[in-house]
Amino acid sequence: ETGVTQTPRHLVMGMTNKKSLKCEQHLGHNAMYWYKQSAKKPLELMFVYNFKEQTENNSVPSRFSPECPNSSHLFLHLHTLQPEDSALYLCASSQGGSRLDNEQFFGPGTRLTVL
Amino acid sequence: DQQVKQNSPSLSVQEGRISILNCDYTNSMFDYFLWYKKYPAEGPTFLISISSIKDKNEDGRFTVFLNKSAKHLSLHIVPSQPGDSAVYFCAASSPSGTYKYIFGTGTRLKVLA
Numbered sequence: 001e002t003g004v005t006q007t008p009r010h011l012v013m014g015m016t017n018k019k020s021l022k023c024e025q026h027l028g029h030n031a032m033y034w035y036k037q038s039a040k041k042p043l044e045l046m047f048v049y050n051f052k053e054q055t056e057n058n059s060v061p062s063r064f065s066p067e068c069p070n071s072s073h074l075f076l077h078l079h080t081l082q083p084e085d086s087a088l089y090l091c092a093s094s095q096g097g098s099r100l101d102n103e104q105f106f107g108p109g110t111r112l113t114v115l
Numbered sequence: 116d117q118q119v120k121q122n123s124p125s126l127s128v129q130e131g132r133i134s135i136l137n138c139d140y141t142n143s144m145f146d147y148f149l150w151y152k153k154y155p156a157e158g159p160t161f162l163i164s165i166s167s168i169k170d171k172n173e174d175g176r177f178t179v180f181l182n183k184s185a186k187h188l189s190l191h192i193v194p195s196q197p198g199d200s201a202v203y204f205c206a207a208s209s210p211s212g213t214y215k216y217i218f219g220t221g222t223r224l225k226v227l228a
Binding site for chain 1: 117119124149151156157158159160161164204206208215216217218219220221
């Protein structure tokens with residue numbers, strides 16, 4: 001595997017379900033990100049982890065719970081979501097450190113549908 | 116309030132001609148700008164970037180121009196190729212948001228053969 005991978009690619013869940021999205025990066029990066037992309041809206045940054053420490057939580061509801069066990073893996077745990085949470089969830093990683101080296105590499109995303 | 120705006124949701128260009136994609140921003144603290152390209156069913160991929168100390172950066176067929184006084188940047192693709200058909204996002208960051216990029220809504224480019 002190369003780059004940034006995400007599983008599953010598609011997920012349909014009910015509002016009472018609990019599910020998790022997984023992201024893995026094979027680039028040796030130190031920073032990882034979760035973004036949400038809704039139709040006709042900009043990519044919205046949700047969470048940032050730098051060296052496994054959460055450095056950004058962009059006012060995300062608590063029904064989204066991130067976990068970063070190591071620099072290569074990032075999870076997004078989902079619980080009692082709402083239909084308006086249906087979106088494309090993108091994971092990204094970057095080198096970390098100097099800003100100008102901070103090009104972000106994205107995974108293919110998980111298309112989430114909440115019924 | 117959207118800090119990064121791409122006012123054209125779509126653009127069609129003939130193959131071989133120039134494609135110009137525009138992006139406006141409101142935050143004068145932004146000092147680093149990027150363009151990403153996204154194909155369907157794939158994540159965005161980095162295309163080109165520019166620091167606010169420059170007004171132009173070129174990489175092959177892709178050139179980004181930055182006009183700080185107008186808070187405007189543009190991506191020029193010349194010559195355009197059918198494989199360039201994708202959604203293009205501009206993004207910006209500021210010194211206070213080290214890992215935080217603010218993205219625009221994207222422009223869908225269609226290059227006609």
